[in-house]
Amino acid sequence: DQQVKQNSPSLSVQEGRISILNCDYTNSMFDYFLWYKKYPAEGPTFLISISSIKDKNEDGRFTVFLNKSAKHLSLHIVPSQPGDSAVYFCAASGNTPLVFGKGTRLSVIA
Amino acid sequence: DADVTQTPRNRITKTGKRIMLECSQTKGHDRMYWYRQDPGLGLRLIYYSFDVKDINKGEISDGYSVSRQAQAKFSLSLESAIPNQTALYFCATSDFPGLAGVGETGELFFGEGSRLTVL
Numbered sequence: 001d002q003q004v005k006q007n008s009p010s011l012s013v014q015e016g017r018i019s020i021l022n023c024d025y026t027n028s029m030f031d032y033f034l035w036y037k038k039y040p041a042e043g044p045t046f047l048i049s050i051s052s053i054k055d056k057n058e059d060g061r062f063t064v065f066l067n068k069s070a071k072h073l074s075l076h077i078v079p080s081q082p083g084d085s086a087v088y089f090c091a092a093s094g095n096t097p098l099v100f101g102k103g104t105r106l107s108v109i110a
Numbered sequence: 111d112a113d114v115t116q117t118p119r120n121r122i123t124k125t126g127k128r129i130m131l132e133c134s135q136t137k138g139h140d141r142m143y144w145y146r147q148d149p150g151l152g153l154r155l156i157y158y159s160f161d162v163k164d165i166n167k168g169e170i171s172d173g174y175s176v177s178r179q180a181q182a183k184f185s186l187s188l189e190s191a192i193p194n195q196t197a198l199y200f201c202a203t204s205d206f207p208g209l210a211g212v213g214e215t216g217e218l219f220f221g222e223g224s225r226l227t228v229l
Contacts, residue, residue: 006152009150034217036218041222041223042222042223043114043200043202043220043221043222043223044153044200044218044220045220046217046218046219049217089152089153091153097143097155097158097168098155098218099155100145100152100153100154101152102150102151102152103152103153
């Protein structure tokens with residue numbers, strides 16, 4: 001059973017607009033959540049994280065929101081840029097190795 | 111030079127062959143991992159090691175084995191490769207997590223990947 005779910009395989013957004021990537025999880029023991037970004041032919045790279053004791057974490061154009069009661073988190077990218085086009089993985093940890101979602105491919109159209 | 115280096119980067123082999131993917135890191139991290147990426151399936155954990163004497167199975171360990179030769183080296187072996195092991199393999203490292211919320215991101219540092227094709 002998938003513990004971390006990214007239900008949208010792909011998302012297209014116009015340059016300058018907001019990109020919202022969603023992630024749901026089922027394991028209530030998860031207490032740390034991360035987003036990774038992956039370009040073709042490269043390994044995933046860390047983007048932003050949030051602890052379960054917070055509901056928001058912001059880093060420049062990237063903001064992650066956590067709704068523990070709904071077991072839902074989202075990544076907001078504002079404004080979106082063509083260089084943001086990549087696959088984004090949501091990941092979660094509860095004193096265990098990271099569990100990843102299937103990823104969402106974001107395409108930012110100029 | 112990359113902090114996490116995987117070799118080979120690309121390999122084509124035949125069914126039944128033994129294959130080893132190697133990973134070395136210069137980050138000084140104790141924890142190392144092997145993940146597999148398949149289209150539409152995301153990243154799935156194969157094996158992980160929290161120190162040189164520690165080996166743990168992940169979600170999809172069947173058909174694979176690992177060896178932690180040193181703190182900096184963690185290799186993944188396919189004893190008898192089969193076509194459904196065709197995938198992109200990633201090695202990753204992390205530091206000890208420490209206390210939640212105290213300077214610890216839980217961040218994994220990934221290598222650039224090893225693309226394996228089993229014919």
